[in-house]
Amino acid sequence: MRVVIDRAVQFAEKHQIALYLAAIAAALIFGLAVSDGAGQSLEHAIEPVLAALLFATFLQVPFLDMAASFRDARFLIAVLGLNFIAGPVVVWGLIQFLPDDQAIVIGVLLVLLTPCIDYVIVFSGIAGGAADRLVAAAPLLMLLQLALLPLYLYLFIGPDLADIVEPGPFVHAFIVLIAIPLTLAALTQALSKRFAASRALETVMAGLMVPLMMATLFAVVASQVSDITDRFSDVVSVVPVYVVWFLVMALVGAQVARVARLDRPRSIALTFSGATRNSLVVLPLALALPEAYALAAVVVVTQTLVELVAMVIYVRVVPLLARSDSVT
Numbered sequence: 001m002r003v004v005i006d007r008a009v010q011f012a013e014k015h016q017i018a019l020y021l022a023a024i025a026a027a028l029i030f031g032l033a034v035s036d037g038a039g040q041s042l043e044h045a046i047e048p049v050l051a052a053l054l055f056a057t058f059l060q061v062p063f064l065d066m067a068a069s070f071r072d073a074r075f076l077i078a079v080l081g082l083n084f085i086a087g088p089v090v091v092w093g094l095i096q097f098l099p100d101d102q103a104i105v106i107g108v109l110l111v112l113l114t115p116c117i118d119y120v121i122v123f124s125g126i127a128g129g130a131a132d133r134l135v136a137a138a139p140l141l142m143l144l145q146l147a148l149l150p151l152y153l154y155l156f157i158g159p160d161l162a163d164i165v166e167p168g169p170f171v172h173a174f175i176v177l178i179a180i181p182l183t184l185a186a187l188t189q190a191l192s193k194r195f196a197a198s199r200a201l202e203t204v205m206a207g208l209m210v211p212l213m214m215a216t217l218f219a220v221v222a223s224q225v226s227d228i229t230d231r232f233s234d235v236v237s238v239v240p241v242y243v244v245w246f247l248v249m250a251l252v253g254a255q256v257a258r259v260a261r262l263d264r265p266r267s268i269a270l271t272f273s274g275a276t277r278n279s280l281v282v283l284p285l286a287l288a289l290p291e292a293y294a295l296a297a298v299v300v301v302t303q304t305l306v307e308l309v310a311m312v313i314y315v316r317v318v319p320l321l322a323r324s325d326s327v328t
Contacts, residue, residue, distance in 0.1 A: 016119075043223045045215075050177055057280070087249070130268070131269065173284040239302065243310075250317065253267075253273075253275065276311070
């Protein structure tokens with residue numbers, strides 16, 4: 001049985017992009033086939049599934065080894081500068097081309113201002129990047145983006161942000177879907193050094209990452225199909241912005257790596273970190289917005305779809321940029 005489970009996990013990890021796209025296609029078919037009420041009833045499944053997924057995600061972040069992120073100072077400075085200085089500048093330029101719709105703008109800001117801390121490690125490793133450097137930097141990236149996101153939103157949106165964000169649902173989403181899973185993950189990591197049950201839980205949750213991601217994508221897309229179809233042109237309008245984001249950040253990442261004089265593996269890792277985003281971590285925040293801004297969640301999920309395709313291309317292209325631009 002253990003062999004079968006291990007093979008299933010390996011299959012899921014190897015074909016995760018195809019499985020995610022299949023889950024999304026199934027969600028679209030389901031959402032279009034059933035009544036609006038039946039599709040929207042799946043909204044009740046989003047919170048528990050997403051909480052489980054984020055718990056599994058946070059378990060991959062070595063919170064108990066924060067010191068490791070400071071050992072390669074050159075890479076750390078480069079990854080922080082790329083994600084929290086260069087990235088927001090690019091975002092500011094891109095939102096100038098978005099429709100004049102606050103829901104769309106907020107959705108794009110939420111997702112593009114938060115760097116990925118989980119599967120970026122996998123894709124970077126596949127491309128030959130220094131995945132260990134991203135693992136070490138993950139706790140700091142996670143904590144900084146949570147601290148800086150409100151500041152960035154205020155800078156980009158202005159005082160109107162207070163009228164858009166209702167504190168109650170926003171605080172609930174943060175506590176239930178981010179703070180609690182993050183705390184439980186840190187406790188599980190701490191206990192795993194002493195208890196076999198904690199180590200077993202880490203193993204099980206790691207194996208469930210792909211199925212939980214599929215379940216989350218299915219629940220979100222199926223429950224939001226009516227919004228997608230009603231405002232299809234608005235949803236499609238963000239796709240070119242996301243595509244340009246990946247094109248620009250590939251070039252910016254390679255340039256920052258050259259300036260920082262990073263070797264090829266660290267250059268690849270840096271570029272992946274600068275481009276991939278934390279869509280599922282900010283999704284609960286988008287879902288907590290008032291009903292008038294429901295489209296923001298769809299905009300966040302749309303970024304995930306574009307990113308999955310972009311990662312396939314990045315695995316082949318980014319090593320070429322690193323080879324020509326990075327300094328050994």
